[in-house]
Amino acid sequence: MHEASVMRTVLVSILDQLKDNPDAKVVEVILVIGEMTFLGHEQLAFAFEVMTKDTPVEGAKLELKVENTKVKCSKCTFEGEPKKVEFDDAQLAHTMVASFTCPECSSAVDIIEGKDLVLQRVVLEVEE
Numbered sequence: 001m002h003e004a005s006v007m008r009t010v011l012v013s014i015l016d017q018l019k020d021n022p023d024a025k026v027v028e029v030i031l032v033i034g035e036m037t038f039l040g041h042e043q044l045a046f047a048f049e050v051m052t053k054d055t056p057v058e059g060a061k062l063e064l065k066v067e068n069t070k071v072k073c074s075k076c077t078f079e080g081e082p083k084k085v086e087f088d089d090a091q092l093a094h095t096m097v098a099s100f101t102c103p104e105c106s107s108a109v110d111i112i113e114g115k116d117l118v119l120q121r122v123v124l125e126v127e128e
Contacts, residue, residue, distance in 0.1 A: 010119055075107040
């Protein structure tokens with residue numbers, strides 16, 4: 001479950017930001033998750049809930065947004081979503097590697113969006 005290690009990295013980053021504001025409490029965290037990271041949203045949410053206990057992030061709302069995959073073809077200049085293959089067997093979906101080709105000309109493509117995890121926003125509440 002690499003979602004736990006990913007969430008740990010996110011939380012370390014948030015807690016580092018709080019060093020300048022020790023009285024602040026985090027009320028919301030927004031993560032943008034690329035489709036190609038293959039990170040499970042339920043697992044991320046669970047890791048967030050467990051790892052934030054007894055921290056200034058405990059009780060914060062976690063919003064997970066999806067960044068769709070976008071590809072670019074250098075041959076025909078197509079830019080957009082790749083053709084997606086759906087698997088009926090969930091176990092099979094985890095064992096096969098997707099091969100992306102241009103939906104217009106079938107040439108190889110570069111993935112230009114959907115590979116990243118971005119900590120988009122952290123909302124703080126500061127007691128005065």
